Amino acid sequence: MLPxxxxxxxxxRAGEQFKAGDxxxxxxxxxxxxLLQTRKDAPAEFQRLKVLLEGYGxxxxxxxxxxxxxxxxxxxxxxxxxxxxxxxxAGRIQDLxxxxxxxxxxxxxxxxxxxxxxxxxxxxxxxxxxxxxxxFLYEHGVWRPLLDKQLQRMLFGMIQEEQPGVWRPAWESSxxxxxxRLATYVPEFDANKVHLxxxxxxxxxxxxELEEHDPDFHSSIQTPIGYxxxxxxxxxLQFLNEIFQGDQQIIRVVQEMMGYCCTAETxxxxxxxxxxxxSNGKSVLLEVIERLCGKxxxxxxxxxxxxxxxxxxxxxxxxxxxSSENEFSEKGLNTQQIKSIAAGxxxxxxxxxxxxxxxxxxxxLLFAMNALPATLDKTHGFFRRxxxxxxxxxxxxxxxxxxxxxxxxxxxxxIFNFAMEGLKRLRATDFAFSSxxxxxxxxxxxxxxxxxxxxxxxxxxxxGTPTDxxxxxxxxxxxxxxxxxxxxxxxxSKASRNRKVFLTAFRTALLxxxxxxxxxxxxxxxxxxxxxxxxxxxxxxxxxxxxDLDGNPKTPVRVTAGKELDAWVEDDTEEWLYEDESExxxxxxxxxTDFEEAERQAVESASHFEDIQFDLNYLPNRVFRGLxxxxxxxxxxxxxxxxxxxxxxxxxxxxxxxxLA
Numbered sequence: 266m267l268p269x270x271x272x273x274x275x276x277x278r279a280g281e282q283f284k285a286g287d288x289x290x291x292x293x294x295x296x297x298x299x300l301l302q303t304r305k306d307a308p309a310e311f312q313r314l315k316v317l318l319e320g321y322g323x324x325x326x327x328x329x330x331x332x333x334x335x336x337x338x339x340x341x342x343x344x345x346x347x348x349x350x351x352x353x354x355a356g357r358i359q360d361l362x363x364x365x366x367x368x369x370x371x372x373x374x375x376x377x378x379x380x381x382x383x384x385x386x387x388x389x390x391x392x393x394x395x396x397x398x399x400x401f402l403y404e405h406g407v408w409r410p411l412l413d414k415q416l417q418r419m420l421f422g423m424i425q426e427e428q429p430g431v432w433r434p435a436w437e438s439s440x441x442x443x444x445x446r447l448a449t450y451v452p453e454f455d456a457n458k459v460h461l462x463x464x465x466x467x468x469x470x471x472x473x474e475l476e477e478h479d480p481d482f483h484s485s486i487q488t489p490i491g492y493x494x495x496x497x498x499x500x501x502l503q504f505l506n507e508i509f510q511g512d513q514q515i516i517r518v519v520q521e522m523m524g525y526c527c528t529a530e531t532x533x534x535x536x537x538x539x540x541x542x543x544s545n546g547k548s549v550l551l552e553v554i555e556r557l558c559g560k561x562x563x564x565x566x567x568x569x570x571x572x573x574x575x576x577x578x579x580x581x582x583x584x585x586x587x588s589s590e591n592e593f594s595e596k597g598l599n600t601q602q603i604k605s606i607a608a609g610x611x612x613x614x615x616x617x618x619x620x621x622x623x624x625x626x627x628x629x630l631l632f633a634m635n636a637l638p639a640t641l642d643k644t645h646g647f648f649r650r651x652x653x654x655x656x657x658x659x660x661x662x663x664x665x666x667x668x669x670x671x672x673x674x675x676x677x678x679x680i681f682n683f684a685m686e687g688l689k690r691l692r693a694t695d696f697a698f699s700s701x702x703x704x705x706x707x708x709x710x711x712x713x714x715x716x717x718x719x720x721x722x723x724x725x726x727x728x729g730t731p732t733d734x735x736x737x738x739x740x741x742x743x744x745x746x747x748x749x750x751x752x753x754x755x756x757x758s759k760a761s762r763n764r765k766v767f768l769t770a771f772r773t774a775l776l777x778x779x780x781x782x783x784x785x786x787x788x789x790x791x792x793x794x795x796x797x798x799x800x801x802x803x804x805x806x807x808x809x810x811x812x813d814l815d816g817n818p819k820t821p822v823r824v825t826a827g828k829e830l831d832a833w834v835e836d837d838t839e840e841w842l843y844e845d846e847s848e849x850x851x852x853x854x855x856x857x858t859d860f861e862e863a864e865r866q867a868v869e870s871a872s873h874f875e876d877i878q879f880d881l882n883y884l885p886n887r888v889f890r891g892l893x894x895x896x897x898x899x900x901x902x903x904x905x906x907x908x909x910x911x912x913x914x915x916x917x918x919x920x921x922x923x924x925l926a
Contacts (some may be wrong), residue, residue: 272299276314280321291323297335305429340430361427365440374424374431379443386420386444391480394448397622401454406478407462407487408454410582413619417441454485454582455529455627462487470528470688485582486529486627488559490681498679500672501553508546508658514701515654517687519550521698522652524688526558526585527681529627531609533696534650536630540637540707541656544665547633551587553673554631557680558584568632571602574621578614580606583628590634597641604642606630607650643716643769645776652698653707712777718760718767721747722774728781729798737785737792741767743799 275296282290290296304311319325353361358368365382366374386392391403400416401408411419417437424432460467462484466475475492509515522537539547555563562584570576580586586606605612606626615621640647666672673680691698713720721744726735741764748760760767775782783794 272303272310272314273317275299276317280318280323283323284321291318291321291328292331294335297332300332301336301339336430364427366427374428376433377424377436377440379436379439380447382440383443383447386423386440387448389423390419392444392448393451393483394445395451395454396624397620398445399622400445400448401451401485403480405487406464406466408480408483408485410485412616413441416444451483453625454483457482457484458528458530458532460484461527463492464489465491468492468685470685470692473685473689486559486562486584488527488557488562488584488681490557490559490677492681493678494682496676496678496682498673498676498683501676501680501683504546504549504669504673508550508656510658512701512703514699515703517690517699518652518701518704519654520683520687521691522654522687523554523557523680523684524686525691525696526554526629526631527684528688529584530696531607531627531629533691533698534608535652535698536603536607536650537632538637538651538653539631539633539656540635540653542635542659544660545656545658546660547656548589549670549673551589551631551633552670553677553680555585555587556674556677557684563587564628568598568603568638571606572599574613574615575617577602577612578616580612580626580628581614581624583626585631586628587631588633590632590638597639600640600642600647603630604647604650637711637714640715643773645773648708648712648777651708651711653704653711655703655707716770716773717748718744718770718774719777722771722778722780725800726775726778726780726797727800729796731796733798734793734795735783735797735799737768737794740771740799744771 276299279290279293279296300311300314303314315328318328353368353370353373358370361368361374363381364385365378365380367376367378369375393401393403393408395401400411400413402411402416403409420437420440421432459471460469460476460482462468462478462482463475464487466477467479467482467484468475473494505516505519509519525533525535539551541547562582564579564583564586565588566576566579566586567588568590602612604610606628607630609625609627611623611625613621614624637653725743725747726740729735744760744767760770772782781796783797785792785794
């Protein structure tokens, strides 16, 4: 044994020489011998000597490489001379052979018995193997996945501990293969959907009780939170009310989402989009959810990158995938892998330089966006997986609490309890999320934006009698007319020019509307769908305008006393209102189901009105929404003059309509 002070003297001398301009001094044989001997006899002193050398400016990387090469050279010399180990005692040989090593009384370990060594490893480490010969190691109450390289390094270390320098690359393949055969096989980790692995035990989501950790749970995901059944989260509840402006429906869905994200459950088949411009609380809420699940259990793979098997490998063993999305492909979103992950269906993943394998993901997809992406997928299967949570509150200046996140993280045990209440509600409804008007509207708007045919079908297609027939050409031509009236989006423009694109989107739209999808029938060259019919466009549109929220016909539009008429004519869309200076003032009527009444009241206006119900929508051409200017002209409106004003009237469906010309 080299005395500690003697080794230190050698190192200090070499350091001074290096500092004086001799770059090779720290790499001389006596310096490396002193360090290797100290590492064997006194590991802690070895670390101090390394720090001492670094203090003299010796490059750490160069020094470590030199030490490694010197150790390898020494091992080879010792192997050739048979001096790696002094003569082994009979007891030592017996111990090594029991562990799976082939021993020579003088040379020491010369080989391994793969079966015996693998058995020794399994007695030392708690290992399991699953699909694709992937290994898991159990420690601290959780199963940790091991890459082959990680396990190989661990086994190399076990051999080094028995006798440094004897390991041979040729041994590795045989004992790794044997280990994969002997280790207990687990078909699937995280199959237990009832228990959550917390830092202090297994939380039973059905009984709300904490149970002891047990390797038989086969849980590979542990949340670093301790369970406190009495913990509350008042500041977090205030935060939710602030960002969602008191909308309790959204808050209930968020509570359920948070509970769902904590589990390995995927039965809801949902993915979540937090949508809204900046400074609205999205980032803070995401950070809280990440901490709730545990940072080590969260991946950050972007939407479009989920199509790559190497990036999908980052999802393995994760509860949650969180990504902020601000840039999207111009081609549109490819949803094939997203849908599979949301449903927990098997996906193909690959780690570089290792064989790929099939994996059933348990992570939830959570995306934050300022605006929603265009998608190539217009199917019901994609839209039904979406939960779009709108963030409409914007915090400005003094409203923003710079210390908010720190305050919320102090309430994590209480936030966990809050999330578990949401999970309990989800379980009671078989994982159907609570209803939210705002969320449903956000999804509906997105569907219509991505597939305008949905809006077209909702307005113009309905189930008819068995004798009704909806012609394929007829519905396509009506859609083309509708597109011209509404203003074409990119997809509407494409669908209106391409019959195949339209018919695919039309089938999806029928499914969304709960209408039967057609099996197109042919008769004398005419292809049609039996049992469906088109509504009369003008009658349908005006019925929607003239009916109130309960579906009852509205009385003629009236305006109220007490408001200056000029206040209602500030923009071009309302310039058709006019002012009459006569003293008789009972109201203005331009639309109605009774033309005689309309004619009687049309000019009885002045500067004050009674009872405004000015809630109809108008286009800039002063024609009612849904009634295109060409349709108005096609109806051949009759013109007439009354008290210096010119009007038009026409029959549209069952309505007589009057407008200022």
